[in-house]
Amino acid sequence: xxxxxxxxLAPCYAVRLLAGCLGATLDLKPLDVYPGHANxxxxxxxxxxxxxxxxxxxxxxxxxDWLEALAHLALTHDRAWFPAEHAALIGWLxxxxxxxxxxxxxxxxxxxxAPGDAAAARAQANALLDEVERRMWFGERIGQxxxxxxxxxxxxxxxxxxxxxxxxxxxxxxxxxxxxRRWCDRVRFLPGFVSMSGVFPPMANTGR
Amino acid sequence: MLxxxxxxxxxxxxxxxxxxxxxxxxxxxxxxxxxxLHQDERYGLVWVCLGTPTRGILPIPEADEPDRPIVVVxxxxxxxxxxxxxxxxxxxxxxxxxxxxxxxxxxxTRVLPYTVEPLPEGGIIATQCKMFQPQxxxxxxEGFMVDYIYKVERPLATCLYKANPVQRDRFDIIFLIVxxxxxETSIAHPLLLCLPxxxxxxxxxxxxxxxxxxxxxxxxxxxxxxxxxxxxAELPIAADKSSVAYRRWLSAIGLTWGVIRADEKARAA
Numbered sequence: 001x002x003x004x005x006x007x008x009l010a011p012c013y014a015v016r017l018l019a020g021c022l023g024a025t026l027d028l029k030p031l032d033v034y035p036g037h038a039n040x041x042x043x044x045x046x047x048x049x050x051x052x053x054x055x056x057x058x059x060x061x062x063x064x065d066w067l068e069a070l071a072h073l074a075l076t077h078d079r080a081w082f083p084a085e086h087a088a089l090i091g092w093l094x095x096x097x098x099x100x101x102x103x104x105x106x107x108x109x110x111x112x113x114a115p116g117d118a119a120a121a122r123a124q125a126n127a128l129l130d131e132v133e134r135r136m137w138f139g140e141r142i143g144q145x146x147x148x149x150x151x152x153x154x155x156x157x158x159x160x161x162x163x164x165x166x167x168x169x170x171x172x173x174x175x176x177x178x179x180x181r182r183w184c185d186r187v188r189f190l191p192g193f194v195s196m197s198g199v200f201p202p203m204a205n206t207g208r
Numbered sequence: 209m210l211x212x213x214x215x216x217x218x219x220x221x222x223x224x225x226x227x228x229x230x231x232x233x234x235x236x237x238x239x240x241x242x243x244x245l246h247q248d249e250r251y252g253l254v255w256v257c258l259g260t261p262t263r264g265i266l267p268i269p270e271a272d273e274p275d276r277p278i279v280v281v282x283x284x285x286x287x288x289x290x291x292x293x294x295x296x297x298x299x300x301x302x303x304x305x306x307x308x309x310x311x312x313x314x315x316x317t318r319v320l321p322y323t324v325e326p327l328p329e330g331g332i333i334a335t336q337c338k339m340f341q342p343q344x345x346x347x348x349x350e351g352f353m354v355d356y357i358y359k360v361e362r363p364l365a366t367c368l369y370k371a372n373p374v375q376r377d378r379f380d381i382i383f384l385i386v387x388x389x390x391x392e393t394s395i396a397h398p399l400l401l402c403l404p405x406x407x408x409x410x411x412x413x414x415x416x417x418x419x420x421x422x423x424x425x426x427x428x429x430x431x432x433x434x435x436x437x438x439x440x441a442e443l444p445i446a447a448d449k450s451s452v453a454y455r456r457w458l459s460a461i462g463l464t465w466g467v468i469r470a471d472e473k474a475r476a477a
Contacts, residue, residue: 007414007417007418008417008418008421030410030411030414031410032409032410032413032414034282034417035280035281035282035283035413036410036413037211038410110285110287111284111285111286111421111424112282112283112284112285113216113218113283113285113395115214166425168425168428168429169421169424169425171287196421197417197418197419197420197421197422198421198422198424198425200425
């Protein structure tokens with residue numbers, strides 16, 4: 001499987017993270033998106049006319065949507081990550097996309113000078129983070145570790161994690177969101193976890 | 209890295225600026241209030257002075273060496289004062305933790321004694337710095353003890369010299385130029401002047417961005433946001449010798465931007 005990748009983009013990180021958890025090997029093709037705009041070259045636009053990353057190529061299958069790429073990896077490697085029997089999976093994947101358009105956008109604007117309204121993105125992100133915190137907090141009270149009920153994390157956890165864990169880069173904070181901090185730690189201690197710059201891996205001398 | 213399709217809004221010392229690329233490829237910087245400014249381009253960066261320049265842009269003699277390409281890494285915004293960003297660049301102690309598996313590693317975290325001296329033209333130089341680095345550069349295939357020299361020649365411009373693994377009598381040089389946006393926010397502009405070792409500019413950029421994005425959350429959590437210059441305002445250890453020298457030099461030249469002056473009562477951030 002080939003992944004056209006940019007090290008600093010959260011949706012690319014989500015695919016690398018899931019592959020790590022699944023033990024799947026990706027052939028990474030890094031693109032100089034920032035500052036090189038390599039995603040706007042003719043060659044790349046021929047692959048993905050939208051110019052977005054990541055792009056996952058698995059045999060004849062070419063996937064240009066990052067959530068679809070997560071679903072594809074889970075369905076072809078370990079369906080425990082894709083709890084299709086829960087309608088909430090759809091809701092949480094939508095939440096992940098909304099987090100990308102808010103917390104993710106604030107991070108890109110503040111850190112990499114992307115165009116957009118950082119204050120508006122942060123306001124929207126704060127509303128979403130409060131809601132995820134609220135649901136996680138009550139979930140923990142009834143013994144749930146993950147966003148979707150059941151003992152196993154899902155692609156929704158990872159899809160939300162990649163925006164929530166590095167949210168400080170965009171001027172947001174988890175300081176008053178303890179359930180989200182605990183949930184981030186649970187993700188960080190998953191077997192096969194890989195980090196992204198700005199998302200710290202568990203230290204060697206810490207454990208659960 | 210400027211996008212020709214749009215105007216870029218930025219800020220220098222609290223003054224809003226608009227940066228655009230003209231049709232002929234030249235870059236124009238304007239103050240939003242249309243007051244005059246001085247603008248120049250060098251080393252792949254645009255340099256702006258809001259007042260009257262009293263000296264030229266920082267000279268980098270190595271930039272003229274024909275076999276040494278300049279790679280602009282890509283600017284990174286950080287919610288920390290400019291002097292905090294420079295101080296972090298000088299810090300050997302964090303390499304084994306923040307950049308674990310790249311520029312240092314647990315348990316090789318000890319900072320060996322090094323020397324710090326003033327530069328004749330102002331600024332400081334730290335020599336005989338050594339650190340075990342598992343992945344010193346994208347081309348490194350194994351960990352080794354890396355020799356460093358750090359130099360700060362201007363308050364918000366610093367560089368390090370790292371022995372080139374192939375041409376041992378020459379150095380790879382990494383510059384960090386910090387744009388002071390407000391007193392508590394900055395944009396870091398790293399520059400690489402490395403001898404070619406087969407690594408593509410894209411790979412060099414990705415490596416340095418990875419390193420800097422690891423520093424960002426650390427810097428953004430430092431309190432107070434402005435760098436305190438009073439002796440004893442923070443608790444330095446022997447490994448922080450270059451930081452102490454940097455702070456004293458900033459005090460001596462009377463820098464006021466992004467710092468808590470020694471004579472100013474320390475305020476909470």
